[in-house]
């Protein structure tokens with residue numbers, strides 16, 4: 001139901017400089033005029049005045065009216081810019097509701113913007129992601145999507161499909177012209193390029209997800225190699241206790257830090273070894289859990305010592321997990337007993353040389369982490385950050401693949417038409433053209449109130 005008038009506080013709860021109440025729907029102007037009396041409003045012009053209920057002053061505020069369709073929602077929309085008093089703004093909202101508006105559902109303003117064609121579904125989803133972004137990379141990716149970069153890409157894929165469909169339909173419609181072979185020859189490379197383009201776009205999800213959700217990295221290795229020292233060096237904080245007693249870290253320690261705009265959640269763990277100490281044994285268990293929950297593990301070796309059975313024990317725990325592996329050889333400032341070649345021979349991976357103590361190699365390590373996080377990002381201006389979009393892109397690529405296979409086998413062009421239409425519909429799930437009501441419901445109920 002979109003023909004009633006809704007209202008909500010659009011700013012976060014609590015005390016602030018200014019609090020905004022948003023009102024949208026056919027009665028927005030009438031409600032505003034009751035709350036904030038004025039003979040007329042000029043579209044988009046903010047004016048100052050009093051809000052009184054039965055003579056009692058509720059706030060000295062500012063108000064603005066946007067006439068449909070030139071508003072965020074595409075409906076008549078009013079805003080009251082009140083003092084940022086939690087109690088004050090609540091009283092004004094109650095008065096607005098008394099004057100004929102009803103409380104908005106979470107995401108209802110943006111849902112109306114979508115239903116009124118002000119934005120497509122990918123842009124509406126981006127509004128939610130942008131608001132809740134917790135890193136600069138996440139904010140940047142969702143803002144691009146909000147500005148319509150993904151929408152544009154999807155629409156251009158759909159345009160290409162429409163062109164291809166028109167040509168296939170010509171073959172079906174004029175069988176006497178014998179266009180089949182010629183058309184297949186011309187369309188195949190186009191479809192193959194589209195398929196690759198769709199899969200390439202879907203592959204940006206790896207980097208997109210890290211931009212949106214952050215990167216989980218665990219520090220692992222036997223006791224005393226310098227894991228806690230590295231946590232401190234990477235985060236620039238004196239976060240974890242460092243001593244030369246093996247078994248210093250007993251529990252996992254997590255610290256977030258910013259890596260070129262990406263949120264990295266770094267976990268320091270208890271050194272892995274077999275132990276009779278009950279507390280330490282539980283710590284080792286927790287280390288193993290932390291490894292399993294991480295995308296990347298930094299396996300640390302002490303270059304001033306020898307490779308021991310404990311190193312192998314730690315490595316086995318890492319190999320059992322799905323975490324990707326980066327090996328560092330620490331303490332290169334001290335005497336050098338281990339070379340990179342030794343490590344390569346023993347563990348099959350070439351290590352990065354660092355000193356957690358002096359900071360040598362830490363910038364290179366950060367660079368490696370950043371490259372890892374952004375791999376597959378390609379030059380793409382578009383980063384996919386949403387699993388729903390990945391599924392839709394992959395499905396569209398599959399359907400185009402079916403069309404390609406059918407064409408190559410000389411199967412009836414009618415089948416090709418079906419496959420290409422299916423691909424078009426899959427892409428429509430991203431823009432919202434071909435998506436079910438339930439999915440739309442699910443997307444908007446995740447929004448916050450007032451958005």
Ligand SMILES: Nc1nc2c(c(=O)[nH]1)N(C=O)[C@@H](CNc1ccc(C(=O)N[C@@H](CCC(=O)O)C(=O)O)cc1)CN2
Pocket residue numbers: 066069070071072079118
């Ligand atoms: N005060 C205020 N600030 C805000 C918002 C808002 O709703 N109110 N926004 C809410 O998220 C964001 C801005 N987004 C907006 C998007 C479209 C329109 C809008 O009125 N569009 C019309 C007219 C454009 C024009 O006049 O040129 C349109 O698209 O037709 C307004 C805000 C961030 N800042």
Ligand SMILES: Nc1nc2c(ncn2[C@@H]2O[C@H](COP(=O)(O)OP(=O)(O)OP(=O)(O)O)[C@@H](O)[C@H]2O)c(=O)[nH]1
Pocket residue numbers: 222223224225226227228229230241242243244245246247248249250269270271272330331332333334354355356357358
């Ligand atoms: N020379 C040198 N010493 C280091 C370096 N990194 C760490 N150390 C020292 O090695 C010892 C152990 O460091 P920690 O960071 O506590 O090692 P850990 O791996 O966290 O140890 P556990 O918590 O016991 O598993 C401390 O005395 C550190 O000062 C380094 O790069 N060079």
Ligand SMILES: [Mg+2]
Pocket residue numbers: 227228229240241248249268269270271
């Ligand atoms: Mg430690």
